[in-house]
Amino acid sequence: SKESSAPHRHVTEFVGTAMGDTVGLVIANLDPQLHEYMKLDKKYRSIGFLSARTGGAPHVMAADEAVKATNTEVVSIEMARDTKGGAGHGATIIFAAEDVSDARRAVEITLEAVEKNFGNVYSSDAGHIELHYTARASMALEKGFNALVGKSFGIIVGAPAAIGLVMADTAVKTANVDVVTYASPNNGTARSNEIIISITGDSGAVKQSLLAAQEVGLSVLSSMGEIPKSGSTPTLI
């Protein structure tokens, strides 16, 4: 095999990269044919978008911050079965905007926020666990996880899937929270080896549930061999 010798022109659409083999891009005037295939609302000419090889929830959480801070709409969240041989997802998230500068800003904010969200993603050779918390869900979480906008919201992920289930059970028994979504290998995932729940409730209850789920998840995943490591800096402690 040989390296590409094609000239690498400056790509005006390029915005940046982030943890998770993530790349962010923008298109000022999406081609009308693609617009139709993608079933986007015609009022939006511009899109900002990003794909990650590794990370579903960390990227949706980051996009949630972006949509709060910009005049954009999250029009699509798709999950690939990926993580480069790991047990989970990669994500593709599309923001639509009337103005390309808004679309670009949404992608920038998302890319900036991703690394922080890997702080509560713990991985080992055997699998991974994730905990995500926001005090106030916005429209990316509504799109991706049916969150109620404005409410406290948490996401709990465990892989292999059995770990997600014991984390889920622990979480909902720990405090007064409601389950919003439940996904498993055959239903609601891209056939990833995960059980994923999202929860809502009082801010304190959601946090308490995540902490309890984290504790049991770390213990069980550790029992499978390696001690899991945080992707960046843990914040749920």
Place this chain on the structure above:
Amino acid sequence: SKESSAPHRHVTEFVGTAMGDTVGLVIANLDPQLHEYMKLDKKYRSIGFLSARTGGAPHVMAADEAVKATNTEVVSIEMARDTKGGAGHGATIIFAAEDVSDARRAVEITLEAVEKNFGNVYSSDAGHIELHYTARASMALEKGFNALVGKSFGIIVGAPAAIGLVMADTAVKTANVDVVTYASPNNGTARSNEIIISITGDSGAVKQSLLAAQEVGLSVLSSMGEIPKSGSTPTLI
């Protein structure tokens, strides 16, 4: 990245681990919210469950032994697209029971039986083949592969999928067996790169078919480079 510094409490739900990056757990009283999301029969309070990163059929076969020996029901078998970058599945299997000790025992038996079932799983860098045999199928095989309970039953797997197809054709021509299920990348798998058939018939016919499929499968997989290796100790010889 840093290692988790969270205290690792003793997890009462933990049962054990097994080959395949497999972990087994038990929940004595499944939370009612999860119970509903998982669509389980309300008469069961307790579940025992396990997930593997690698191994669909070996784990269903092991669960079949467990369900024979315990007062449990196999209520769910889900297949992730996994094997850690390999061509096949990981499995999540849930046993339900009225009594938690039954659920725990089912998980224990399954974990103990898994390694033996990897004896007839042969893997190489290019793919894998699997042969599984039981003289008397029980309810895990009924749930996972539509087996007739009490009958001789065999499972044949080949990856990449073309190997499974030539193994399948060889098997059904070798002896008087009936095909029970046929699965391929687009139908009946989690988009794994496998063709999987299950067969029934007289005990001798099923065994003879598996042996012939094994021979052709090993030969073709070997032709792709490495000599495939058994996961533990071959028994179908």
Place this chain on the structure above:
Amino acid sequence: SKESSAPHRHVTEFVGTAMGDTVGLVIANLDPQLHEYMKLDKKYRSIGFLSARTGGAPHVMAADEAVKATNTEVVSIEMARDTKGGAGHGATIIFAAEDVSDARRAVEITLEAVEKNFGNVYSSDAGHIELHYTARASMALEKGFNALVGKSFGIIVGAPAAIGLVMADTAVKTANVDVVTYASPNNGTARSNEIIISITGDSGAVKQSLLAAQEVGLSVLSSMGEIPKSGSTPTLI
């Protein structure tokens, strides 16, 4: 684990191997039970087939050459989520024929053509891009991508998926081409981390679109770290 000690008989069904962990096989008289499960037209007794761990479009392109040159029909194209931990697909393609020599020849031609088609597949640790062109689509491309037989046809793939989208937008803006298919992680792929479009139009327009898509794709993928490398010898230059 131990190596298989089973005797490796000569397998008459074996045809050959190719780049992509690809194996080709033939069955002269497909077993009637399998024939039915596979929903094949009864007039075909013989099948030739191949599976790849890595490569969807390169194999369909190769099969398109084979079907032009032989008296066979492409009866099935299935895409696994594979590439051995990469972001894309593996393919299983089945040719049916009344005569086994035709089926064998179709597999041989496909295997011979595959390596060339990896010339315009560029991969890095972060992802891959692909460009495929034919002046005259035949029935494998019709089956796999709804191509109009006899027309110029191009396929554009980018992974992670965002790269495919910016390549697609660039392609359709570059020249007067029509989008034939659009696939993304949740629709039309096996949950791969790709956006894939196929295009048709004048031969010159299709080529010009592919070149422009290649340039932007290589630039963006390069921005993610490694310089992508061609799988064999680039031809689209």
